[in-house]
Amino acid sequence: MSKKGERWIRETQEYQNTDDPYLSDKAPSGEALCPKCHAVFRDKRWLVDEAFYEEFKDTDFVPKILCPGCRKVNERYAMGYVYLSGPFFEKHRDEIMRLIHNEYERARENNPLDQIITMYEEDGRTIIETTTDHLAQRLGRAVHRAYKGNLSFRWSDGDKLVRIYWER
Ligand SMILES: [Zn+2]
Known part of the structure; x- marks a missing residue:
């Protein structure tokens, strides 16, 4: 299970931009x-x-x-997905979701096109769909900065969308 090298590379990258x-x-x-x-x-x-x-x-x-x-948002066209999971997350869910919310507010001040489309629970994870890859990255990075844990990014073919996994 050594995906560490890849994860390190991904996390030190600058924000990527997808074709929108x-x-x-x-x-x-x-x-x-x-x-x-x-x-x-x-x-x-x-x-x-x-x-x-x-x-x-x-x-x-x-x-x-x-x-x-x-x-x-109307057409549910997500360019980013954030997956949050793990025992630590379950225990501190309210606090972590507050942090997500604050980060979202700050992101929107910079760019109103950064929007959360929907949030839901699925297979024991909380999933957040975002209108931009940038917002998904930003939310994932904020949680990781505050709570450590494991953060990984996966880009789709052609970099059309990003999936951010945070687990602790
Ligand atoms: Zn609008």
């Missing part, structure tokens, strides 16, 4: 607002700007379209 089909298609030409999560499209990227959203949400000046994050 939702980013290239239907990119707005100017500014836009997402009516669901209040993300704002400006300067060719989606960001959080609640003041801008409030200013234009009731006007016709800025078109309203669902951001790629919300579209992925």
Whole structure:
């Protein structure tokens, strides 16, 4: 069971980026607002700007379209999966899920397209599906940083999605 070498390589890598089909298609030409999560499209990227959203949400000046994050949530298009398991996890579940939640809030401030699609229990594990590979990596790294344990990353063929396993 020596996957240690591989794990080490994976963990020291910088964040990887997958090809994201939702980013290239239907990119707005100017500014836009997402009516669901209040993300704002400006300067060719989606960001959080609640003041801008409030200013234009009731006007016709800025078109309203669902951001790629919300579209992925609607269509359940996951690019990351986080699997949490183990006796330590079971015992400290509430605390660990709080940490996950806080990390998620921070990630969304940087990038509103980082969204959690759903969370559920399956085969004794807690599974979190995310709209970006980046968010899944970030959540896995945060848990590992706080609680150690075993963290491993598995990329699908063509790096279309990542599966993050944390166990302790
Ligand atoms: Zn949105």
